Amino acid sequence: MAIEVIGKSNYTKQVLALIAKIYDNTVVADSVYEQAIQCFSGVELKQKQQIGLEQQVQLFESRLAQGSAKDSASFERQYQQAKAELKEFNQQLSEESFQRFSYLKQICITILQLTRGDSSDETLQLTAKMLGTIQLSSPTEGRNVALINQKSKHLYKAVLSLLLLDKLLFDNDISNEYILQRAKAKAGDYNDFDSYHPFRDDVQIPLLMAAILQDIGSCHPEVQKIIYGNDGKADPFRVMDNAERTSMLQVSYSQTLKYVTEQLEDSYQGNSKVERKTFIENSQQRKLFMQQLLKGAIKAESGIGNLLKIPQVYTSVVLSTKPNFVYETLPRVSLVLEKGVEKGVYSNTAVKSLLAITGIFPQGFGITYIPKDSDDQDLDRYEYAIVTGLYPKNLHEPACRMVTRNLTYNVSAQGCIVSVGNNLYYPTARKKLAVISQERLLEIFKLLVSNYEERKNMSLLPKCWHPDEYFSYVKNQNLWNRVVMHRN
Template identity: 75%
Template sequence: MAIEVIGKSNYSKQILVLIAKIYDNTLVADSVYEQAIQCFSLVDAKQKRQTELEQQLTLFEHRRAQGANKEIASLERQLQQAKAELQQYEQQCADEALQRFSCLKQICITILQLTQGETEEETRQLSAKMLGTIQLLSPTEGRHIAITNQKSKHLYKAVLSLRLLDKLLADNHITDQYILQRFHAAAGSYADFNRYHPFRDDVQIPLLMAALLQDIGSCHPQAQQVIYGEDGKADPFRVMSQEERASMLQVSYSQSIRYTLEQIQDRYQGNSKAERDFFNQNNQQKKIFIQNLLKGAIKPENGIGNLLKIPQVYTSVVLSTKHNFVYETLPRVALVLEKGVEKGVYCATAVSSLLAITGVFPQGFGITYIPKDSDNQDLDRYEYAIVTGLYPIQPQQPMCRMVTRNLTYNVSAQGCIISASNNLYYPLARKKLAVVSQERLLEILELLVSNFEERKNMPLLPKCWHPDEYFSIIKNQNLWNKVTIHSN
């Protein structure tokens, strides 16, 4: 019998590295969010140093203007030294802002490389793979759920924002002229990353940046004080009071805007005046676009802020950081969004577009379903599958990879579209198996779980299953290669 190797596939490792570049907690402190924490902690000191140098320069200018002829040479040297010190300090700050920009842009490029295919079908498959891998690498039980989801949610949200943009553009729901002008200018082409591409460089990458930086203001000391309490010992994942939450969100929003505009800076590197003029104008327009996205996400109504807001809400449910996290409730994310539409809180068009992409069941979710025989008749058992496809034909019918067959784990299993009538998440399907004896259900459970003694007292008709243990085996981590899809 072959030994099951537990670990990470190359792709899973790649996703974990990408997540760590965005949000991590290490001694190196080189992730986007760690850079922000460091930057925020030095803002006051940097501003003080800047003021000191400017005052010193003003002082020497005044002295030179008032000085006697015999002092001019000495004062001129002091003035030039003061200018040099100020210029050197400003250059240092600009270089640091450029470094932060470069790191962020490279992350965005990597996201695009991993999710953007040559065809629409390939783009959907690659995006499903990234979203599903993030979900499957996240624990579904235990005490590490909150911190893991906290790290992963920024990347997850960014991918959803990209795909929501695609959907809204395809359905002619985007009216923003900046986006439309770049979209039409690209004319469907997708140049390599060494050449300028108006839609990718001016819309997709700025959108990804905005998605990744949307919560960056939470790293500011004032926000951190609310999150961790006055004594720094409060549980950051607790349910905050309404006052605490409002205070934290206000600081986070204002500081996210400020950080994005002041501490993430690109600059032209070349000698062409025409290129420099184009770069500066284009760069300013991208800044305005990012600012509009961040500001619009607060009250998006029907605007482009929905590109951040709706994925943010979806992600907050699917990768929840709340202590009352219950895995089987994840499909309720669709209900959360739809209820928000009913209350007039969320944009109906944006919500329906996102749910058309994701369906009811999130990528990587463990589905339990009743299989059919060759005559299309329901069998007296349930099997396991994992959601692996975006854009389901019906939101309640997920596109899945079959994980077990005849109650045996089968890596080469086929894909299937699972109907609501046979999906045990729904009461109707569970009712079908209500006639099956408890002995038979225990027999099924014993074949499917590794910890039968611990699990045998749990519900014998599970609404779903937890696939993280299955996914921890390296050979099971390629769930997105092409398979024949059947209906069930």
């Protein structure tokens, strides 16, 4: 009998590496958010140095203009040296901005390479795989939930933003001329990242960047002080009072815009003046687009800010960092969004579009359901499945991969569309099994739950199950290959 191996498949490693490149806490400190902490902490000193060098240039320029002829040679040397020092300093700043930009851009390119297929169906499959892998790699309970979700949420939100963009464009629900012009523009090979592609380079990559950087202002020392307290020992995931939270959000927002505007800069590599001019114009337009996205996300209404705002709200629920996180409440994300629509704070169109993509149940969510026999009759048990499909035909009926069959874990299991009437998340299905004896339910429970002694106080009719332990085995990490789907 083969020994089951706990670990990471190559794909899971790729996704976790992406997460670490965006947000991590290491000695190397090379993630996007660690780079921002270093950048923010040194901004004031570098500004003083720059001002000092500029004043030095002005001083020697003035002396050269006013000095006597015999001193002119000396003043000229000092003037040229001061100019050289200022130029070198500014070049260093530009290089640092370019390095940060290039690092972030490569992350965005990798996201596109992992989620964009040769057809819309393949793109949805790859995107579901990315979202599901992020969710299933995150703990569903314990002390590390908030910490790991905090790291993962930026990538998850960015991928959702891409999906929402696709949906709104397909439904003609975007009126922004910048996006529409580039979506319709004549394009080259999408997969050739060395050549210009208007929609990919001017819309998708800036959107991914904006989604990843939406909270980058939280790295500013002033915000870090609020988050961790004056002594640096406060719980960063605590529930803040209104004054603290308002102050944190205001400073974070303003510093995010500053970071995008001042601390990230693409650089033209070439000798053509015409190409350089076009490159600079495109770079400026992309940066302006990112600023519009970030500003619009504060008061999205019906504008393009919804491309960030609605995925941000969705992600804040499914990858929650709140102390009172309860896994089984994840499907309530739809209620949170719909409530926001009722209050007039979220766009109805954007919310409907996102929920049409995700359905009620997030990717990777553990479904417990009542299976049917060959005569389409309900059986006297429940089984496990995992949500693996996007765009469910019915929002309440997720497309899943069966994980168990006949109360036995089965890697080669098929797919199923779980109906409301047989999904234990809903009271209707739980009532069906309420007539079954406690002994039978306990028997089912013992067969499905690995750590029975730790979980024996759980409900014998669970609304859902926690699939993160199942997903920790390498052989269980390819849930998105094509399978025959059955209706259950």
